[in-house]
Amino acid sequence: MSKQLPFGVDYVPKRQRAKIVDGKAYVGKISEIPPGKARAIVLEKFRIAVFNVGGTFYAVKDACPHAEYPLSKGVVxxxxxxxxxxxxxxxLKTGKCLQGGNLSIRTFEVVLDGDEIWVRVA
Ligand code: FES
Structure with a gap:
């Protein structure tokens, strides 16, 4: 049986948008999001949730397609x-909803650059 990981989210003020360089949004340093943690970043029109699952980072749109609740507050x-x-x-890999049907969440490519985490948004 796999262990449930509680995921926390850093608060990001609405007016504080993620830095975007060459089509990638800056998430933070790898050391700032240890395994079992998540961070939400804010773009112009939506948020992206970035999860560290055992050292592998996944990025998805931070809005559940059911009723828009932030998935960054979910349990992994x-x-x-x-x-x-x-x-x-x-x-988290495919974005597919596991309840059946055709609903899914948008996924984003995570780019690690040295000790920095970026998400490709364009
Ligand atoms: S908002 Fe209902 S399942 Fe996510």
Whole structure:
């Protein structure tokens, strides 16, 4: 049985947008998001949740397709996140909703550059 990881989110003021360079949004230093933690970054029109699952980073749109609850506040088991609002599950790799149907969340490529984490947004 895999262990449930509580995921926390750093508060980001609404007016504080992520820095974007060459189509990539800056997330932070690798050391700032240890395994079992998450961070949400704010773009112009939406947020992205970045999860560290055992040293592998995954980035998805930070809005559940059911009722827009932030997935960064969800619970992660393996490579799945469970929305904290109504418990829908999503595959962090593919974005596919594991409840069935065609719903999914948008995923983003994570780029590690030295000790920095970036997410490709364009
Ligand atoms: S808002 Fe995520 S399951 Fe309802």
């Amino acid at each position: 088991e393996g490579e799945e996140v469970t929305c904290a609002s109504h418990n829908w599950k999503f595959d």
